[in-house]
Amino acid sequence: MKNPLFHVAPLTLAIATLSLACGDDGPAGTGETGDAETMGDGDGETMGDGDGDGDPGDGDGDPGDGDGDTHIDTDMDGVFDDADNCVAVPNPNQLDFDDNGIGNVCDVQVFTNVSGTINTNANADAGAGGSCSIPIQLxxxxxxxxIQLDDDAAVAAFDVVSLGFEDILDQECSLNFGAKAYVSIKDFSIDNVGDAFPVSMPHGQGPHDAGSIAGDSDAPHPILATGTLEASTDPEAEPEPSDLNLEGTLGIFTANITGAGAMGTLAWATPDHVVAMDTFMITEPxxxxxNFELVGLVGSLVLAP
Ligand SMILES: [Ca+2]
Ligand SMILES: [Ca+2]
Ligand SMILES: [Ca+2]
Incomplete structure (x- = not known):
């Protein structure tokens, strides 16, 4: 555990001599061994650091001896801190797909340029057999x-933090007793309400090593959708706005991320999945x-940083 910096040892020995000169356990060389370091010899140093001199701040490169040397391996992955591209997380292979100096296991890929369309169905059910369903394109x-890439090619983590949608213009949804729900959703958004990275994605070793991943998410993603929906029970009346808080989950999706996070797609193909549901009331007349719900997600999103 030596390194070339041990040449400073004469300086530290001089400090040790000074300490002894202040006097507390007698002259050097009495009862001490090796380089004259002994526990309790009054120089405030610790035995057992393996450098033979025990001096703090001596740049001896010994990890964990508390002397401030840089050659410490905090996460014990075999790579010293000053060379480790992710100091606190073990990553012995030091993979860094986008070559930005931050190892994959520390480097969250953030995509804020999200676009695309997803097809869904809006279902409204007013009870007593009154229900309707209309297709909606989001x-x-x-x-x-x-996206957090891993280094063992087993799992990548995805966090769909938020999605914003274009306003959905009036679409008439007739219930069976003459009432209508005008499905007109404004300010519609979907936000993650789970923990960070709630969806993990098994994927293959080959594409992972190439800086790409492909695979299916393995769990639904808890979300809260919000927006304003308009409804009316009178075809002649102005529709009443109803605030929606649609609790649900984002369904299983397939991801293809290429070029170390330069771009990618998320694709859904689950027409039966209940995205979100809520109950709202209209009061007039x-x-x-x-009961309102969005069902099914079929389509894909393009992701870019
Ligand atoms: Ca390390
Ligand atoms: Ca590390
Ligand atoms: Ca990186």
Whole structure:
């Protein structure tokens, strides 16, 4: 565990001599061994650091001896801190797909340029057999997706932080007793309400080593969708706006990320998945509860940093 810096030893021995000169355990060389270091000899140093001199701050490169030397391996992955591209997380292979000096296991890829369309169905059910379903195309206008690559080619983590959608213009949804729900969703967004990186993705060794990943997410992603939906029970009346808080999950998706996070796609193909659901009430001309849900996600998003 020596390194070329041991040449400073004469300076530190001089300090040790000075310490002894201040006097507490007698002259050097009495009862001490090796380089004259002994526990309790009053010089404030510690035995057992393996450098033979025990001096703090001596640049001896010994890890963990507390002397401030840089050759410490905090995460014990075999790479000293001053060379480790992720100091606190063991990553012995030091993979860094985008070559930015930050190892994969420390380097969250953030995609904020998100676009694409997803097809879904809006279902409204007013009870007593009154229900309707209309197709809706969700156009993504903004969002943030974070991806954490791993170094053992087993799992990549995805966090769909947020997705923003274009307003959905009026679409009439007739219920069976003359009431209508005008599915007109404004300010619609989907936000993650789970922990960071709640979806992990098994993927193959080959593409991972090339700086790309491809695979399926292995768990639904908890989300909260918000927006304003308009509804009316009278075809002649102005629709009433209803604030929506649609709790649900984002379904299983397939991801293809290439070029070390330079771009990628997320694709859904699950027409039966319930994305989000809520109940809202319209009050005029009579009160009526309408169960509303978005079902199915089929389509893909393009991701770019
Ligand atoms: Ca290390
Ligand atoms: Ca490390
Ligand atoms: Ca990196």
């Amino acid at each position: 156009t993504v206008t903004s969002g943030e997706v974070q 009579f009160p009526l509860d309408i």
